[in-house]
Amino acid sequence: xxxxxxxxxxxxxxxxxxxxxxxxxxxxxxxxxxxxxxxxxxxxxxxxxxxxxxxxxxxxxxxxxxxxxxxxxxxxxxxxxxxxxxxxxxxxxxxxxxxxxxxxxxxxxxxxxxxxxxxxxxxxxxxxxxxxxxxxxxxxxxxxxxxxxxxxxxx
Numbered sequence: 001x002x003x004x005x006x007x008x009x010x011x012x013x014x015x016x017x018x019x020x021x022x023x024x025x026x027x028x029x030x031x032x033x034x035x036x037x038x039x040x041x042x043x044x045x046x047x048x049x050x051x052x053x054x055x056x057x058x059x060x061x062x063x064x065x066x067x068x069x070x071x072x073x074x075x076x077x078x079x080x081x082x083x084x085x086x087x088x089x090x091x092x093x094x095x096x097x098x099x100x101x102x103x104x105x106x107x108x109x110x111x112x113x114x115x116x117x118x119x120x121x122x123x124x125x126x127x128x129x130x131x132x133x134x135x136x137x138x139x140x141x142x143x144x145x146x147x148x149x150x151x152x153x154x155x
Contacts, residue, residue, distance in 0.1 A: 003076070003098070005028055005030050005035070005074075005076040005098070006076050006098055006100060008026075008028055008035065008038070008076070009026045009027055009028050009053075009076040009077055009078045009100065010026065010078050010100055011026070012026025012027070012028070012038060012039075012040050012053070012078070013025050013026035013040065013041075013053070013078035013079075014026075015040070016040040016041060016053075021040065021042065021045045022040055022041040022042050022043060022044055022045050022051075023041035023043065023044070023111070024041070024078070024079075024109075025040065025041040025052060025053040025054075025077070025078055025079055026038070026039070026040050026041075026053050026077070026078045027039045027040075027053040027054045027056070027057040027075055027076065027077040027078065028057055028075070028076050028077075029057050029058065029060075029061035029070065029073050029074070029075050029094070030073060030074045030075075030076065031061075031065070031070075031072055031073045031074075032072070036060075036061045036064055036065065036073065037057045037058075037059075037060035037061035037064060038057055038060070039052075039053045039054065039055070039056030039057030039058070039059075039060060040053050040056065041053045041056075042056060050084065052082065052084065052085050053077060053078070053085075054075060054077050054081050054085035054088060054089060055084070055085055055088050057075065057077075058070065058075070058088050058089070058092050058094075061073060061092075062092065068092070068155060069092065069093045069155070070092040070093055070094050071093045071095065072095055073092075073094050073095060074094060074095055074096040074097070074098065075089060075094050075096075075097050075098070076098045076099075077097070077098070077099045077100070078099070078100045078101060079099060079100060079101040079102075079103070079105070079106050079111075080099045080101065080102050080103045080106070081097065081099065082103070082113040082116070083113060083116045083117060083120070084116075091155075
């Protein structure tokens with residue numbers, strides 16, 4: 001099924017490769033049938049490992065809409081979102097995800113995020129990057145301050 005929004009996300013991914021600016025990933029955020037924001041992979045051009053197309057598009061959409069929540073918005077992305085992007089999509093509360101390529105397709109060309117899923121399933125002490133809790137009682141003071149704050153903005 002042809003869709004102009006998916007076609008745009010795919011075109012962004014292709015243009016990004018051909019321009020030499022980044023990887024083969026493009027994404028757009030749509031609200032009420034209109035494109036709110038676009039993003040392409042900018043990891044290597046900005047030296048930012050979080051600058052995936054979906055994250056770039058989400059950041060732009062939030063700035064344009066003046067909200068950290070994107071309820072009622074949809075995201076169209078040229079590839080199934082990685083764990084980081086999927087987390088960002090859930091935190092932004094996007095309503096739906098449409099994607100072109102599968103993560104297994106990305107693996108075929110050298111983009112493998114399966115190790116992250118594998119790592120998340122392991123106990124903390126078995127992960128390849130050591131994770132150790134430190135100073136939990138002191139860290140709790142910020143959580144307590146948040147809990148006690150009467151005018152906090154929930155998210």
